[in-house]
Amino acid sequence: MTKVLTDARSIRIKGRSFLAVVLSPDLPLDDWLARLDDLASRSAGFFLGRPVVLDVTDLEICKTDLKELLAAFVERNVAIMGIEGARPSLLGPGMPPALKGGKPVSGDAVAKEPIIEIRNMPAETQPAEPEPRQVLQSLVIREPIRSGQSVIFPEGDVTVIGSVASGAEVIAGGSVHIYGTLRGRAMAGSIGNINARIFCRKMEAELLAIDGVYKMAEDMAPGLRGKSVQLWLENDTIMAETLI
C-alpha cells in the first residue's frame, strides 16, 4: 500500500512559548545543590509542575557529572524539560533534549501576544486586547488572588486591587503592586529586570523575589510585617522600607 500523502485531515502543529524557570548551577555542585534544597525546603512545591530548564553554558562539567546532576534533580522531584548550552557530546539517550534559542524576555523582545497564564481566574479579569507595539504593559486584576491561583505576566507590571492569599502567587516581568494584603508569593522582574519593585499595602508575604533574588518570610525584618512596604534590589540584595 502506498501512503496517501494528501489526506485532507492534516495534523496541526502549533508553536507556543512557555515561561520556564532556568537553573544555572555553578561549581562546586554539592554547594549549589545545598542552596537549591534550602530554597525548595523553604518554599515547598516551588518546582512542582513548573517547566524547568537546565542551563549549563558556563558550567565545566563532564557527561558523568551531568548524569549525576540530573539524577539529583530527579531525587528532588524537579522535572528538567531540556538542557541549554550543552555540547552535543555531553548529551545522550535518556537525557532531556537540548534546547536552543531560549530568550531572556526583555522589554524590547515583547511577544506579539502576551503569554498570560491566569489559572483559575474568571474570564472577566483577563485583560482587554493587548496593544502589540506598546512596550510597557500592565495587567490589572480587580479581585483577590485566591489560594492556589497563579497570575503570570512576563510582559510588564501586575496590579492587584485586593489581597493575594497564602498559597497564591503573582509573577510579573515588571513590578508588582498589591492594593491589599500580600500573604502569598510575589515575584517581580521574573524574566530579568533589576529595576522591578514590589509594593503592597500590607506585608505578610511567604516569599518575595526580584530578578531571581529570593527572600523568605523568616528572613524579613519583623518590623515590616503588617506594614505598607516597598521592596527593590540593590547589589543583588532585596531592600525594603515601609511606605507612609
Next chain:
Amino acid sequence: MGKVIVVTSGKGGVGKTTSTAALGAALASKGERVVVVDFDVGLRNLDLVMGAERRVVYDLINVIQGEAKLSQALIRDKRLETLFLLPASQTRDKDNLTPEGVERVISELRRVFDWVICDSPAGIESGATLAMRHADVAVVVTNPEVSSVRDSDRIIGLLDSKTVKAENGERMEKHLLLTRYDPNRAERGDMLKVDDVLEILSIPLIGIIPESMDVLRASNIGAPVTLADASSAPAQAYFDAARRLCGEPVPITVPGEKRSFLGKIFGRKAA
C-alpha cells in the same frame, strides 16, 4: 425555578453536613420546598444527620445510572413535609457520578423544589467540583482557624472558575458561614478573629454558628439541629442564616461578644 446552593469548604469536618441539614430544615420549616442532596459518595452522612438512614432504598447514583426514578430515590422527612433528602451511595464508586448525570438530576430537582442544597464532600476533587458545578449560590463553611480559611480561599477560587456560572461569565453569589465558633477560645486568642477571617476571604458573612454540644446531641437523635432544639444557640444562628439566604437583612451578632465586653469592664474594676 428553584435556587441551587452548594455547601462547600475544601477542608473536611468543618460542618458542611451539619449546616446542610440545619439550613434545609430551617427553610422547610417556613414552608419552602427543600431537597438536601448528599454528594459525598462513599462517605455518606447526611442521611444520618437527617435521621433517614433506615429509609434509604435508592440513591443519587441509582438515579444517575437510570436504575431508579428521582421520585423513588427522594425521601420525605418525617417531621417536615416539604423537606426531602436525596441520599448518596455508600457502596458505589464515585466515578459513577458523571457530569451529565449530575446536570440532569439537578435540573430536574430545580424544577420541583424552591431550594436544592448540595452537601459537598471535602477536598477539591471531582466530587467537590461536581457538587458546586450547577450552583447559583455557594455557602462556604469555614472554621476560625488558618488551615480551614486557606482551604476556603482555594474553594472560592474554584467557585469563580470551575462552575457553570463562572464559565458563562456570571458571578457566583458566595456567602461565608463561620461555624464551630468558640467564644472562650476566641477570648483567649486561640482562634482567628471574625474580622480577620472576613478580611482574608472577602466574601459576605451569612452567619456565625457557635461551637455547641447541641449539635452533637441533635445528630445523635438523627435530627437537624434546627429541628432537634429550635431554641438552642446553634439552631437560632442557623435560622438567622436561613433568613439571610432568603435576602432578609438580619443583623449578625458575634457569639459571646457581649460577655467578653462585660468581662473587660469587670476586669478593669478589679484591677
